[in-house]
Amino acid sequence: MNKPITMRDIANRIGVSSVTVSKALNDKEGVSDELKEQIKLLAHEMGYRINTAAKSMREGLTYNIGVVIPERFTGPNQSFYMQVYQEISKSLEAHGYYGILHILSAADEEELALPRIYYERKVDGFILLGQINKPYIEVIEEIEQPKLFLDFYDEHSHIDSIVTDNFYGAYELTNYLVRQGHRQIAYVGNIYSTSSIQDRFLGYYKSLLEHNIRLQPEYIVNDRDEQGAYIDIELPSVLPTAFVCNCDQVAYSLVQKLKQSGYKVPDDCSVVGFDNDIYATLTEPHLTTVEVNIKQMAQTAIQSILKKIDDPASSFGRTVVQGKIIYRDSVKKI
């Protein structure tokens, strides 16, 4: 391996100082346009590539962002967070930054072990992607580097967060059902299970309230136990004309159940989901659902974290990103 080209090499070739080369390559003031051009050209010819490590050390910036995802969200059937990570990766690159992924193992989360990227000063900030345990949140708070929560938040923490608008998405989707003539509308999901299920339920409820539809207890259908494990869905004794499901996967199960019970979707009963994941199009008919705006969530997160790196005092609080209804074939106008 021959020695890498440095700014000094370029400088020597033209008979100029390395300071001038640095200025030229970084488009700084203080070099004539002519010389600038000449230097850039030569740099290109010589195949110069900047040594980021040197720049990093000098500036005290790594140009890396750590993205921490709890292990439990990274299974083969849960591609959502990895999708988000992809977007983060792409957007970061456009800003001259790079993502470093850290899968937080269950053991490390339990033992409150901080990621290695922290101890090695590998990153300028952290994006915590996906709900982490309370005690771990407290440890994270102690870190004196910029950080934010993505796709979850913690009421008692002062860490900024970016979440999808579960409440408004479910509200809009339910409004749509009402506009299609539905008034017997059930909600499927354990509303004590997670904050997104709960917020989606509340959006659904708001729509009912606005339309003077009474919330009937038997129209809140449970889908999972305390541990989050799916349970068999029990259909209400009087079938509603539509179901709002807290996620596409549950909508998928529900449609199977309805079919088994001899009902046709959407002819006998409409069903909507949430997430627009693989289950939305695996279901027959394909589900009308809410798509989370992954791209915007990623971009918002990056803007915020970069701002915080630039100015550690800046703060954004809780930012909410709106989703988008995807209309398909699982709703019938009645």
Place this chain on the structure above:
Amino acid sequence: MNKPITMRDIANRIGVSSVTVSKALNDKEGVSDELKEQIKLLAHEMGYRINTAAKSMREGLTYNIGVVIPERFTGPNQSFYMQVYQEISKSLEAHGYYGILHILSAADEEELALPRIYYERKVDGFILLGQINKPYIEVIEEIEQPKLFLDFYDEHSHIDSIVTDNFYGAYELTNYLVRQGHRQIAYVGNIYSTSSIQDRFLGYYKSLLEHNIRLQPEYIVNDRDEQGAYIDIELPSVLPTAFVCNCDQVAYSLVQKLKQSGYKVPDDCSVVGFDNDIYATLTEPHLTTVEVNIKQMAQTAIQSILKKIDDPASSFGRTVVQGKIIYRDSVKKI
């Protein structure tokens, strides 16, 4: 933000030189055990975290590996490569290395644009994950840094590669069907489409040959067109007793087709898949299939690339990683 602690700070506190601190913290020779302990303790107390950028510059190593995945393999329904990336990330961390993901856009691949991590010397080596275009391969070959192909290979390239053993996996799976009494066995897949479909076909064919079963042309069932788009599967006029599908997703479609035609799986007909992805358990009955050993593929890739960084002359050629049959309920003994 208060100034970060350096080795010098620790040194000053004990009244020793920063050289000694460096040696102690790195467990190098030349410091008494006593002093070493004292230094480590103090470092911990003071919350010392090494400045990797400085180390990097000094050693000329970034401790990062670039992982390049073509965009077309990163859709929401294709979590496989992101699974692999997760494993790479985890294993790398155990070696004090970190992965930097680069999604290669279709445009960049077309225009032969190298990733930014290359121009910024952000990484010590590259793992190319997933088949890239021939012309791009040629550009990659020019890079004077360690690199390897993961999950694909190129006959005309001298770049080392690590692939899953498609041939042997399909061979074993077909052997299993034969042991279960099957002799009319069809293969589903366009055998001119990709090298893995082709290699899996050849493994299937080897098993037939070994068992003196004639390969019948109508038992090679097409599943996709030239562009790789799935087409409607046409069942052979005489139904075989078993189908070997080139992937789980196609097995899923096939089972649907069989059910629509009034056949029961596995009672009337057995079906096996390949990949053990989400479709394997989405299918009813759950599919017997071959699981790619993602963990081992990642580990092998990392070992190889780290060895190459250490010794650029080292070469491994084409390494094959064996898969594992997952037995489920889609095969009947006859």
Place this chain on the structure above:
DNA sequence: CTGAAAGCGCTTACAG
């Protein structure tokens, strides 16, 4: 417009 000096925080090679 251009450059000499200094320094970012480490580690290696050498001297004691």
Place this chain on the structure above:
DNA sequence: CTGAAAGCGCTTACAG
């Protein structure tokens, strides 16, 4: 066993 010196490749602040 311990440390002074040198240097990795950049950039900033300052002098000319």
